[in-house]
Amino acid sequence: AQSVTQLDSQVPVFEEAPVELRCNYSSSVSVYLFWYVQYPNQGLQLLLKYLSGSTLVKGINGFEAEFNKSQTSFHLRKPSVHISDTAEYFCAPEEGGYNKLIFGAGTRLAVHP
Amino acid sequence: GAVVSQHPSRVICKSGTSVKIECRSLDFQATTMFWYRQFPKQSLMLMATSNEGSKATYEQGVEKDKFLINHASLTLSTLTVTSAHPEDSSFYICSVRSDGNSPLHFGNGTRLTVT
Numbered sequence: 001a002q003s004v005t006q007l008d009s010q011v012p013v014f015e016e017a018p019v020e021l022r023c024n025y026s027s028s029v030s031v032y033l034f035w036y037v038q039y040p041n042q043g044l045q046l047l048l049k050y051l052s053g054s055t056l057v058k059g060i061n062g063f064e065a066e067f068n069k070s071q072t073s074f075h076l077r078k079p080s081v082h083i084s085d086t087a088e089y090f091c092a093p094e095e096g097g098y099n100k101l102i103f104g105a106g107t108r109l110a111v112h113p
Numbered sequence: 114g115a116v117v118s119q120h121p122s123r124v125i126c127k128s129g130t131s132v133k134i135e136c137r138s139l140d141f142q143a144t145t146m147f148w149y150r151q152f153p154k155q156s157l158m159l160m161a162t163s164n165e166g167s168k169a170t171y172e173q174g175v176e177k178d179k180f181l182i183n184h185a186s187l188t189l190s191t192l193t194v195t196s197a198h199p200e201d202s203s204f205y206i207c208s209v210r211s212d213g214n215s216p217l218h219f220g221n222g223t224r225l226t227v228t
Contacts, residue, residue: 034216043119043206043219044157090156101147101217103156 004093006104014112015083021076021107023091031093033074034101035065038088047089050074061085086111116140117209119220126197126227134192134223136207142187143209147217148180151204160205163190197227 007022025031032051036044048059055067065076074091091104118137126132136146144165149157161182162170169182179201181193194201204224208217 036219041204041222041224043117043221044208044217045219046216049216100159100162103158105156 004091004102004104006089006091006107008107009105010108010110012110012112013081016080018079019077019081019085019109021089021091021109023074023076023104025072025074025091025093027072027093033065033067034092034094035059035063035074035076036090036092036103037061038090038106040087044090047076081109081111083111083113085109116218117207117220119207119223121223122221123224124226126225128198128227129196131193131195132197132225134194134205134207134225136190136192136209136220138188138209141209141211143190143211144187145210146184146190147208147210148182148190148192149206149208151206151222153204157206160192165190194225197225199227201225202227 004025013019034049035047037047038044047063048057048065050057050067058064063076063078065074067074088106088108090106092101094101116139118139120135124132146163148160150160151157159172160175163182163184165184165187171177179195184190202225204222206219206222208219210217
């Protein structure tokens with residue numbers, strides 16, 4: 001069965017510093033991988049996705065993620081964060097063909113001035 | 114612009130009453146919509162898959178008689194929480210997908226508080 005682990009529940013960081021939010025998944029089948037962001041009391045917004053091809057994917061707001069098949073990881077990175085990046089971030093793999101996203105527990109990114 | 118519209122954004126109801134939440138796909142026809150539930154400071158849990166013109170598919174542990182789903186058209190799915198109890202208080206989010214390979218688009222969620 002598909003499962004996903006977001007290794008950090010909270011990540012505090014200062015403004016303009018780099019950040020990495022970690023995500024590991026387990027699956028015996030091919031997966032699609034997504035990162036979503038959720039601002040307070042709102043739905044989820046897609047940051048980026050990996051379906052196939054290049055393992056480094058770029059998303060909105062300066063975020064990028066790298067798919068590492070051997071380590072079954074899909075870590076999210078940003079070289080310089082802003083206060084406005086403060087939000088909850090969810091990693092979500094989807095087993096190909098099953099049309100069902102499984103969400104990680106989420107990582108709370110808190111950017112401080 | 115928004116792809117999915119969810120209404121209402123917040124609702125407070127008394128215990129024992131029923132509440133209907135609407136999810137509309139604005140930009141495309143959606144044969145499938147998904148309903149998620151999110152408890153405070155937790156992740157999203159898939160409740161059910163709403164299928165246009167047929168019965169919804171519920172995840173294990175979700176009471177289908179309590180959470181009624183109707184997907185009567187290609188742009189509208191509704192979730193009705195029947196005989197609501199305080200433990201039903203939660204954040205409910207719907208999502209749609211335009212085709213098999215596209216990512217999910219999410220509504221802004223509905224905060225349900227049952228008093």
